Amino acid sequence: MGLRSATALLGIVVCALGAAGPALADPPAARPAFSLVTFVEYTPGAHGVTYDAASVPVGSRAAVLAAPDHGGTTVALLVRGLLPGRAYGAHVHQKPCGATGDAAGPHFQHVPDPVQPSVDPQYANPRNEIWLDLTTDMNGNARSSAGVDWQFGDRPAGSVVLHAEHTHTGPGQAGTAGPRLACVTVDF
Template sequence: MSAPLATALLPLAMLAPAASPVSAVEADFDPATAFVPPAAISYASDLVPYGSHAAVFTDRSTAERTVVTLRVAGLAPGHEFPVHMHTGSCGADPAASGPHYQNVLDPVQPSTDPAYANDRNELRLVLHTDGRGDGTASATVAWQPRPGEARSLVLHAGTPAGRHAAGERVACVKLEQ
């Protein structure tokens, strides 16, 4: 390649790639006290053992919807985990992930009004693990999160499969990269 052509192409090579409408985050769960802040944190190693794995795929390829799919391996077998998108990032304190992300924000916080706290206004999944602790859950909402405001996916304690209750935060996966 000639020098003038190489010089002309260099600025193009330095441009940031266009944002993809599909993103993926894959990480192993680590303790919140890890030396390097982990992308996936377990707060309850009996339900989300250290070293278990999560993969989150977010598809925003159309303006009318968002699809989030969560795949896990090695969690507590035969368990049901309610999962919600949250506004804060994962941190050493489970509360760092903040409240549930809402498409239309409830003016009264914490949000308990069913007009706002529902599966049309919040992204909610119910993850069921099999006998090995593996599972997949997916949810679709008719909106896209505002940029920079949906920072984590939080797994709640739930119950043995079939009793659907949220409970305390047991794990967190960072959505921003």
């Protein structure tokens, strides 16, 4: 499934966002992974968590689709009901959502940086990580997708985290995007 196909498939789930509740059961990693959530304050087992309800309101929604693609992976993110006209950073992280944004761990990196937290552009870049930065429209809706030439394999990721600003790329700050505002657990 190519980037266009993944984006088109994600478009199909837009209608489902109107009825979003708890995350749907995610398929095994060999098939596309999908998570559809309504953001709530943290409760154990929540798949869509807001850590900053002023920036990611309770009741706003998100869908994440990850699809293997000829040795690569395409990930698409769709959000509804966030703040209008606002930039958000978004990245795939190593662990599922938890009580705080830090529970999701660092960004998932295909080739892990031996120095953590990773701010070296050699490792913290959109070819080695999955970056899904977006800017919402007048209604607080947006979509983003990214493709990489690798798959998760035996080191699956666990979530997509929304950050306070678009991702920085310079040395010493590469991959940073401000505080963690919300999290979507995805069984990559």
